Amino acid sequence: MAVLxxxxxxxxxxxxxxxxxxxxxxxxxxxxxxIVVRNINPAGHTRLPRYVRGKQGVIQHDHGVFVFPDxxxxxxxxxxQHVYSVRFAAHALWGSEVSSQxxxxxxxxxxxxxxx
Amino acid sequence: MSTPHQRHxxxxxxxxxxxxxxxxxxxxxxxxxxxxxxxxIDTYENKIGPQNGAKVVAxxxxxxxxxxxLLRDASAAIAELSFSGLQGEDMVVVENTPKVHNLVVCTxxxxxxxxxxxxxxxxxxxxxxxxxxxIDPRGVLQEFGLELDNDVEIRVWDSNAELRYMVLPERPxxxxxxxxxxxxxxxSRDAMIGVVKVQAP
Amino acid sequence: xxxxxxxGGMHGMGPIVREDNEPVFHHDWERRVFALMISTFAGxxxxxxxxxxxxxxxxxxxxxxxxxxxxxxxxxxxLLVEKGLLSQTELEAKRSQLAQEHS
Numbered sequence: 001m002a003v004l005x006x007x008x009x010x011x012x013x014x015x016x017x018x019x020x021x022x023x024x025x026x027x028x029x030x031x032x033x034x035i036v037v038r039n040i041n042p043a044g045h046t047r048l049p050r051y052v053r054g055k056q057g058v059i060q061h062d063h064g065v066f067v068f069p070d071x072x073x074x075x076x077x078x079x080x081q082h083v084y085s086v087r088f089a090a091h092a093l094w095g096s097e098v099s100s101q102x103x104x105x106x107x108x109x110x111x112x113x114x115x116x
Numbered sequence: 117m118s119t120p121h122q123r124h125x126x127x128x129x130x131x132x133x134x135x136x137x138x139x140x141x142x143x144x145x146x147x148x149x150x151x152x153x154x155x156x157i158d159t160y161e162n163k164i165g166p167q168n169g170a171k172v173v174a175x176x177x178x179x180x181x182x183x184x185x186l187l188r189d190a191s192a193a194i195a196e197l198s199f200s201g202l203q204g205e206d207m208v209v210v211e212n213t214p215k216v217h218n219l220v221v222c223t224x225x226x227x228x229x230x231x232x233x234x235x236x237x238x239x240x241x242x243x244x245x246x247x248x249x250x251i252d253p254r255g256v257l258q259e260f261g262l263e264l265d266n267d268v269e270i271r272v273w274d275s276n277a278e279l280r281y282m283v284l285p286e287r288p289x290x291x292x293x294x295x296x297x298x299x300x301x302x303x304s305r306d307a308m309i310g311v312v313k314v315q316a317p
Numbered sequence: 318x319x320x321x322x323x324x325g326g327m328h329g330m331g332p333i334v335r336e337d338n339e340p341v342f343h344h345d346w347e348r349r350v351f352a353l354m355i356s357t358f359a360g361x362x363x364x365x366x367x368x369x370x371x372x373x374x375x376x377x378x379x380x381x382x383x384x385x386x387x388x389x390x391x392x393x394x395x396l397l398v399e400k401g402l403l404s405q406t407e408l409e410a411k412r413s414q415l416a417q418e419h420s
Contacts, residue, residue, distance in 0.1 A: 003146060003147060003149055003360055004355075004356045005149050005152060006151045013159055014201045016200075017205065017359075018206055019277075044318060045370035046318070047277060049276060051250065051251075051326040063277075066278060069366040074370075085279075093250075101267065101269045102253060102270040104271075104272045104273075105273045106273075107276055107279055131346050131350075132345075133415065134390055134408075138353060138397075141411050145402070147362070148356045148357060149356070153352035153356060156356060160341065223323070224324075224369075225369055225372070234341070237336075237339050238334075238343075238385065239333050239334060241385045242334070242385075243324050243327075243330040244330040244332060244333045246324050247327040251325070251326045
């Protein structure tokens with residue numbers, strides 16, 4: 001742990017701190033795969049909102065390997081894994097009354113999904 | 117080290133008292149540097165803002181190859197213009213077309229691409245927008261004065277991970293021949309969040 | 318956690334309230350909170366995940382009723398105390414001391 005001094009500010013602002021982890025991890029999914037979101041309800045930190053749990057979606061893109069917040073927030077380490085952009089049709093999330101055109105895209109970690 | 121004595125006709129608010137105590141303690145303990153605080157405030161209040169993202173958009177409008185790089189690897193393309201950094205380390209740019217309209221939200225908190233758009237507005241971080249953008253995007257856009265045809269596909273991007281999203285709005289008609297700087301001046305922060313379109317001059 | 322912060326899809330939150338020409342910060346204390354958070358975060362006191370979880374653990378009514386930078390203030394006070402870098406006693410003593418100096 002350090003103190004951020006004024007001379008360090010420009011680099012800190014310009015570089016930030018990516019959550020990417022530079023390790024090889026075998027992805028469980030690839031673009032085009034149909035997935036179902038796990039119905040997990042952790043009492044601790046997660047970035048899996050309730051509105052997608054149990055819903056079916058389609059993998060659009062693999063963003064690469066990132067820190068896993070569910071463990072990182074509780075001292076359980078980064079548990080690096082792939083994060084994917086996943087598309088959910090609006091009516092799959094909200095029912096048949098909503099537009100059949102629209103969709104929600106959300107980024108999901110490997111541990112949040114199973115094959116459909 | 118004494119702090120400047122301020123005269124208040126009213127007593128300081130509760131947050132003010134808490135912040136003053138926290139800041140004083142952290143400085144006393146050597147965990148933060150007072151000059152650093154002032155420099156950070158100046159950077160994000162006065163230097164970094166949506167004028168950065170507007171330049172990215174204008175570049176993409178005039179340079180088709182830049183636009184393709186931007187859509188394929190936004191972090192690298194934005195870095196070409198030196199707008200990388202904190203809360204924008206891993207960027208995704210999504211393109212609006214006549215048939216596809218993109219809208220960005222962070223339902224869980226306030227995630228937002230700081231290096232290109234600056235700090236987010238209060239409405240973006242508040243429960244009404246965060247709750248409704250994913251379930252009623254058309255209603256949200258109507259509140260911002262934007263009506264889309266039923267055959268336009270809306271894509272709502274929930275920034276729940278560490279990717280940060282920015283919309284590449286459509287270039288309006290009537291802007292042919294404008295310079296890149298003139299184009300950038302048309303692009304609002306709200307257009308790069310996706311709640312409005314860019315208006316022709 | 319299935320907390321109050323997880324609002325995607327909820328009804329009843331009211332209209333989206335906007336301010337014309339909204340300033341970056343509405344109060345000087347917000348500027349200070351912003352800078353304190355960035356400074357302590359960049360100094361490695363906590364991860365972004367810990368910060369978010371501290372906010373998620375706020376009392377739900379307080380979370381909804383308070384402003385954004387009050388969430389950040391809550392997170393810093395919570396985490397710095399939990400990590401033993403400050404104590405609740407020190408915070409309260411400093412608040413009292415400053416209040417007396419001010420009056």
